[in-house]
Amino acid sequence: MAKINLKTANPLTLIDTSKTEKLEEEPFVSKKLPERKENIDLSFTSTESFFDKAEPQTEAKDSNESFLIEEEQPETEEEETLQRGTYAVQEDEFNIFKSTLSVKKPFFIFGSIVLLLLLIIFIVYQLTKSGEEVATTKELPKQPLSTQLSETQTIKSKEVVLLPIYQQNLNSNRFLKNNLQNFINQKPGSADFSLIVMTPTDINLTILADSRDQIARFHMDLKKAFPSFGFRIIAVQPKSNKKIYADLSARVNPPKTVAPKPVSEIKALTTKNIANEFQSVAKKYGVQIQYFKKGNITNRITYSETVYYAYLNGRKENLLNFIGNLVESFPMIKINKFSIYPYNLEIITDNNLSTRLIFTYYSAK
C-alpha cells in the first residue's frame, strides 16, 4: 500500500552534497592518508573514511584464501641468504639461552609471571573495547599499504578454473568501455547527454533538450551515427518549464569471442586488497573516490561472487582512462553497470563528472 501519513511517517535522511563539492578539490590520497610512522600500521586508518566495513566472517574466510601465496617464498637468492642468516642467529641465541636457563631460573619464572599478567591485562583491555572497534580491527589489511599497491602476481592454480570467467569478463568490460568512449566522443550535436548508463545488455542515454522536436531530431541523428543500435525513446520528463529530459534505450549483445589475457599479467585481487588496488588506479588517473562499498556475496561451488559499488568524481578524460585501466588490469571483475553524469545534473562536458560503478568480483574458493 502506498498510502502514507505525513504526520507520523519518518522522512529519509539524505547525503550531504556539500561534502562531494569539497572533496572535489582535494587530492584523494594525499590529504586523507596519514603520514607513515615507524612500527605503526596505518593502513586501516587510511581507508576507513572511504571504504565500508567488510562483513567480519567474510574477511576472516578470505584471509586464508589470498592470491598472494607466492609472497611467502623468497623470490631471490639474496633474500634466501638473508633468511638463512636470520635463522642461524636465532639458533645461536637459543643455545645461549638454554645454557644459562638453570642459573636464571627464578628470574625466568618471575619474568614469565609478569609477562603473563601483562598479557591478561592486554586481552581484558581489548575485550572491553567497543564492538565496532573490534569489528573494524578485523578489516585491517595486514600488509603495509605500499606493498598492497604495487603487487602484480601470477594467479594460483585454483584460480585457473576461473579463467573462462575472466575471459568473459574482459570481453564484456571491453565492450562496455568501447561503447562508452564511442558515445561520448561521437555524440550527435543536436542535444547533450545528461546521463549515460551502460550495462552488459543495455545502453541508456538521458538527454536534456529544449523541446520534443529537438528530442526527435536527436533520435534520428543518433540512429544515423550508431546504426547498429536500435535506440528507442522510452520516457520524457519535464525538468522545468523550459527543458525536457528524454530517456533513450537500446539492447546490446557483447561479441562472443575474445583473445585470452596472458595469465602472468593478471593483477592479483583479494577482498582485502581490492579497495586499495581500486584506490591506486583512481589516484593514478586523478579520479576521486567518494565511496567504495561491498554488496551481496553469492557463493558458488568453486568460487564466490562479491558485488562492489563505487562512486567517483573526475574529469571526463580521467574517468575514461580510469575505467580503461580497470578493465584491462582486472579481468576478475565484471562491470555490471556504470553511469556517468555531470555534477550539476545538466549536461556532460569535459569538466567534472560523477560515475557510479557496480561490479562483481569473482574469487576462487
Next chain:
Amino acid sequence: MNKQINSVSFHEDFVQWADVILDESNIVIRRAVSDSLPLIIDHKSLNQTESINQISKKLVTLIEQNSFSKEKVRFTFPSKFSLIKKIALDSTISSENYNEFIFFELEKIWEEPSENYQIYQLEKVEASEGLTEILILAVRKKVIQYFQDIAEFSGLELDVLTPSCFTVDELYRQLYPDAKGQTLIIGWQRRGYDIIISTPEQFIHYDFKPYNTDLNTIEQIDEEYLLSSFDLLLDEIQSPPVLDRSLFNIKTIVFYGYHFKAEWLDIIQAQVQLPIKLFNVDTNSAFQLKIQDALLSAENIFQFVEPISNIF
C-alpha cells in the same frame, strides 16, 4: 467495529468535508459538503500566514454550520503539491544505501534546494530479476507545515495528512479488490487532471496534466474541445509523444472529481475503446454504501471521492 472519521480534502480553491462511519462492510456517509475557499492555494499563498488564517476561518464556519467533530480529523491535499516518482535500483544495492540513489533521482526534478523537501520511501517492489522499484514521495516542508498550521489555527486535532492520490488509490483497491490489470483513475480538478495508474498489487504512477498550456480552469475551457480531446489525452498518457513504446497497458478507466459532470461519460465513452465508469460505490464493490445526507446521492459519490477516500 464502527469508526467515525472526519475527513477534509483541500483543493486549489475549495474544500470538501465528509463525516463518515466505517465498519467491516459498510461505508455510512453522515454528511458531506463542499465549499469554496476565500483564496487559491498556490505557491504564493503557501508563503502567506494570512492565507492560513482565512482558510482556518472557513473551516471553523463549516464546523459550526454542520456540527462536525474537531477530533482526529484527516486531511488530504492536492497531489500536485508533491513529487511522486518510481525509482528502479539494482537489487545488489543494499537498502541502507537507497537514500543517496533516491536523492540523485530527485535532484533532477525538484526546483528548490533539497533541504526544503521531506522525502519518504513508500512501496518497494521486486520489479524484475535484479531490479527493485521504490516509490518515492517528496513534499516541500512548507506544504506540510501549511496544512498543519491550518489544523492548529482551526482548533482541529490533525490525525492524518496525506496527498490525495494515495488515498484515492487505496479506496479503489478496497472497493474493487478483484479488479484486473492497470486502472487509470482520473480526477477532474479545477485546472487539470489528476492521473493515477494503479493495479491491485501496487501503485504505479501519478501525474498532473493541465487541461491546456495556459492553465485555464475547467470553466474557461470549451466543453466540446475538452470532451472531444479525451482520446488524445489517453494516447499521451499511454504513449507520450516521441516515445517508441507504450508506458502503460490500461484496462479500465475510472473518473472522479467535483468538476466532472455525469452526462459527459457517454460522450467520452464513444471515443474510447476501453471500459469507463464513474468512481461510485456500486453493487460490485466490497463495501455497501449508506447515505444519511439528504443532499447527496449514491450516483454522485464520484464528486466526493477525495474526502471519502481517506477513511482506510
